[in-house]
Amino acid sequence: MTDAEGAYGVVPLEALKTANKLQWIQSAQAAPPAGYYYPELIDHPVTVCNPRGVFSDHIGQHIMMYVLGLSRGLSYYLDVQRKASWDKDARQFDPVDLSRATAFIVGVGGITRPKRRGCGIEACSS
Known part of the structure; x- marks a missing residue:
């Protein structure tokens, strides 16, 4: 040393x-x-x-990817794709209209900041 x-x-x-x-x-x-x-x-x-905040944007964006995928039922389409088939009705629910949905985000730190931006939330109130 x-x-x-x-x-x-x-x-x-x-x-x-x-x-x-x-x-x-x-x-x-x-x-x-x-x-x-x-x-x-x-x-x-x-x-x-320390690495504080290094992954904040990446984690926030990853979470938003899940929100978008789950709101459209992407997992159901992936299942039928793995079976090499096409089923336009694979999704077992109506898609979620995110413009009319409510997001409940817990936390105010670096990881939640990109999620709030992704949901169009600029400020939070308690």
Whole structure:
């Protein structure tokens, strides 16, 4: 660790003591477990980064993909497609008109922000 400028994960105290050039540590978690930030690490001039928010847009978009697919019964059509057949009536319910639907989104963090945008929700109230 004496020549390392960066590290990933947990840097044990013994390694930190010899890390003369260490400038940053990339935590593997957005919220590291208790004990990750031990007193010597807190006092060290190193910058600890975390992946918070990295996947927010991707997860939000993935959720919206499911909303769109489920509202149209895509899973029923996929089932008949796997059987190499076509059944225009495979969907077992009427499609959901999302412009008339209500979305109940729990949370106000980075992952829910893209979902709110996808649903046309700009602000939330309690």
